[in-house]
Amino acid sequence: MSKSLTKSILSGDRRSLAHLLTQVENGSPEGLAALDEIFPFTGKAHLIGVTGAPGTGKSSLVNQIALQYRRPTIGIPKRVAIVAVDPSSPFTGGAVLGDRVRMRDLAGDPGVFIRSMASRGSLGGLAQATAAMVQVFDAAGYDVIMIETVGAGQTEVDIARLAHTTLVVEAPGLGDEIQAIKAGILEIADIIVVNKADLPGVENTERALKGMLDLAHPLEKVFRHHGQAMAIPAGEPENASLWVPPILLTIAADGTDVGELIKAIEQHAQHLHQSGDWDRRARARLVSEFEALLTETLVAQFRSSIPDVRYNEVVDRLAQHTLSPWEAVKMLLG
């Protein structure tokens, strides 16, 4: 059953793909088994993370990038998948992405697959589910997979860790007061896009971003921008990964300079391959996925080895302040 599903996915059947994506999103046994089977066929796609605040025109930009990958001026069209992740609170309930209107030019194109995913359960779980969806698209032969997120929180940072290339999208007219918060999200940027570049104030925005980047990228900090310093093998030259994020201006509404953006994305991919970062990042990503699974499994195994009565007794003593958290751990383990 699952074997034939895997075969259909690898042969490019859209209906099977949609079915598997749902199974994977729901974490069903069928979905999990299929993930093991497709795993050897993953690792080829270019994963592009796109993040930025609502109002920056991020969705239109993603559409335009997809369109240009489908209709390149040189070379052959690439197959493009878009995973739109909405980690917003239950309040906004996915409305930010829910009301998106996808371009008519993309509709019906068999080389494009768009999938929305709303927050469910823990935020960590959302990043995990996104990683699994990306693996499915990767195995199904999509060349470019764009992961679009809203906002600037921990979820975006976690999801950016999945991507080879992360675009942070800004727009003119941001207040000074949020600059301090913005600085955090800039850390994960490989390319910064000031979209809506026809709006007044674009020069100010560009200047402010440039100032923050200059602060952020003195030479000795090159490895920090993906937070994956741990992935660098000892003895590797530290500046192998030197990449200073360019700032590009675009107008997604009419496609202005989206071609330039694609060039920058391709240059970044080339840089990753040449520096060895492509493989290093892929390895770090797999190791962190593996370690999260290992931790989950260890905890579940341990918990099932302790009778509920015993566990609750320890928790009660904790709540009564007669046992500190650390003493409680030692009591259960020893």
Next chain:
Amino acid sequence: MSKSLTKSILSGDRRSLAHLLTQVENGSPEGLAALDEIFPFTGKAHLIGVTGAPGTGKSSLVNQIALQYRRPTIGIPKRVAIVAVDPSSPFTGGAVLGDRVRMRDLAGDPGVFIRSMASRGSLGGLAQATAAMVQVFDAAGYDVIMIETVGAGQTEVDIARLAHTTLVVEAPGLGDEIQAIKAGILEIADIIVVNKADLPGVENTERALKGMLDLAHPLEKVFRHHGQAMAIPAGEPENASLWVPPILLTIAADGTDVGELIKAIEQHAQHLHQSGDWDRRARARLVSEFEALLTETLVAQFRSSIPDVRYNEVVDRLAQHTLSPWEAVKMLLG
């Protein structure tokens, strides 16, 4: 050695307190041992989280609240500790809190202790370190402990989980574009403060916040605002915890209506006691601290039981895509 340190802390010695806070922040063995010893003396303080974007006048507000707790119009003065946490990126490097000027009225008051803490290591680690600092102040007999954070990310949410009462501070003049992000942070608010209420636009800000709150607090969602629904024992009446966050206007610069804010804080504490939420939240907090420690310890124990050669072999096969993450877990565990 540690026993006498604990004794000094409990007797209110400021120098010992400062010493222990440093040990705890650094995670030294002395600090960790002392945490076990002081644990039975914790659980009395009222923990107040204060969060909001830079530019809202949050620090001045915290100072004013402290001042009014020290010089109450009725009742006796309370001892106040302030933990200022700066989870900002290495870019901004703590400057947001670093340049704060504390009020002269608080300086030299033996009933007030102010401690700043900058981000170091992982964000999760910062919340853990903050929890430990709070326990020290709690054992040392501080009645009110304010935890002040900058921003609106996951760290703020994690730190808010520590608090009994969470204030979210806003100010007039926020752009519409960031409302969607703001909505997330409102979820953790027990009390919303619009500070700088003498600025133009205060009515708009109040109205926008009211609109978001109305969306956020239909009756059936009462438990959501602290994300601790798991802490509610089965069979507990679901509306035991009904509290709709009030919106208060203040001007911290001259203390206008900070007295009203204190009243709301005290009402919230009373509500927590009457509804049983005070104990439920305390229990949930301790359990989650305990479970984080347990997980950490289980992983460390397991890892030390596996020879490096074996572990690296599995990781290599993972990187070569000949073993899926889940297969790798099964191989190591089985």
